[in-house]
Amino acid sequence: MYDIVIVGAGPAGATLARLLGKKLKILIMDKRQLLDMNSKSNFEKCCGGLLAPDAQQMLAKFGLGIPKDILVGPQLFTVRTIDIQNNIEQYYQRHYINVHREKFDKWLVSMVPPEVTVVCEAVFKRFEIANDNNIKVQYFEQGKERTIYTKVLVGADGAFSTVRRKISLDSRNPKTYISIQEYYKMNSNLPYFSSIFDDDITDFYSWTIPKDDLLVLGTAVMPKNKPYEKFMALKKKLILRGFEFGPCVKKNGAYLLRPEKLDQICLGKANIPLIGEAAGWISPSSAEGLSYSFKSAYALANAIQKRPDSIIAEYYRNTNKLRINIRLKHLKSPFMYNTFLRKIAMKSGLMSMDIIN
Template sequence: MYDVLIIGAGPAGSSLARLIGDKYKVLLIDKRDLANENPHNLAGKCCGGLLAPDAQKMIAKLGLGIPKDILVNPQLFAVRTIDLTNNLERLYQRFYLNMDREKFDRWLVSILPKKVDKKFNSVFKGFVEIPGGYEIRYIHNGQEISAKTKAIIGADGAFSKLRRFLNQDINSPEKYIAIQEWYECPHHVPYFTAIFDEEISDFYSWIIPKENYLLLGSALKPKEKAREKYELLKTKLTQRGFNFDNKIRTEGAYLYRPKKVSQFYAGRDSIALVGEAAGGISPSSAEGISYALKSSAYLAQSLEEGIDGFLDRYKLKVKGIKLNLLLKNLKSPAMYNPLLRQLAMKSGLQSIDRAE
């Protein structure tokens, strides 16, 4: 019998396991092989790999320091904003840590307490309630295994299987599909580029440089010709001078966009959700790591007094996350309404001029 079983070893699941692993008997499962490093993994996490200021603040609060080998060139201090709808472009000062996302996840796993039982190459299948807790089933290296636990934590990201089992799909955040491709890029690109175009998506697209590569990604409605719109995006950007000839790989993942505070769902009984599985992701920027770290810290604090009643304590603590989501939704119209965005960009407010 485990005390806590965590599904997903991303930032939310690994951070929680680290914070509670010395007090509780913890089982952590993940479908990836995070124990054996594979620098040429073609099935990596579909993520831009930028650590935003809010996430940096949470790293500091957790008393952690990121090893330098996780960081990649270039480090980014500006966002190039391209509004294709209004044919406008501006440069804004922002501070991001550019990192290798897979190495970041492996590092978080590497600092777990030794007592944490880790099962990688494992896929969660389902659970049933039993006296004193739950029995879950998962596939590990092709073999079905069952485990008993007092509490289940879903840290399995957007389109969380555990969340769907809890019958919360009716009030789930709006779903997008993120498509991201890697291209060879021998030229120095010093910006994180954000692209807005209503013909492509009512969310946004991005270009991120990493060493000798360029990542082109877009958050698209999954049932509205997503692949065709991604190709149209490439065509439009090629006309503006970008080069997408030498493709290395393609990644894809579901992405949540909570537009109502009620779409953040903490869980029920002795089952809790953290990170994006709960709906913790910015509706304005799709940044999720800060919410993953924050929600897992709140849940760890809620478990300090024991498993009994932990979910009620957790629901009280995440009120701050819900308020943050509300504020981000209030901010969104200035970014995603074409007229308001045009007025803001034309004003030049807070923009910086590029020195010739």
């Protein structure tokens, strides 16, 4: 019998296991292979791999520094914002840490204490509440179905969370996008994170991120909106604006959540809490999610230690500031996503800077 079983060893799950691993009996499972730094995973997390200042602050609070082999070049200080509708470009200073996302996740897992049982290439299937109120968990590992029992089951299994789907009885789910990324051999030096706004492609945004000798082009579009055609239309428009894309060497995709209302964030119920993107913790304005994964894992770790008999109520209390943060992002969103307000904001030049060539 475990105290906690965590489904998903991404940033949220691995952080929770790291924080509680010495105090409680924990098993954490993931469908990816995250224990071997050198292996190539069967599933790869589709992500920009940029650590924004809020995520950097959480790493600082945890007393962590990122090893150099997890970084990729260039480190980025500039956001190039391109508004295709209004035909305006501006540059803003913002410091990101540019990482190799797969290696970053493996590094987080490597810090889980040895007392924790880490099971990789294991797929969570279902749970049921047993007579004594404990939880029976079933998962597949190496083609075999395994059954374990736990007092608390944590869903840290990302945007397409199986745990959330199994406990969520209503339809208050965040707006869901399909994100597509392609990696191209880079012909020229582009030391910016570009964020691209174009209502014909998406009501969210698209991006380019340099990663060593590759350039990532990504977008998040509505699933019903012919996602790949939209992606190709975006690429054509960027080529017309002077972007150069070499041969494509890799593609990936994932669901991406955008909580438009606070009640779309689901903390779970009773002894089945949700953290990270599984709960809907992600910025609705920028899709920055790593800081929310760290913060929600930390909030839940405190709740489990302080009020094991009333986890969700305590977790709710611990995430008050995070809800205010999401509310502030909602207030900022019109200035990014309303064509007219964005034009005024960008034309004003507020906070922007000139690039000296």
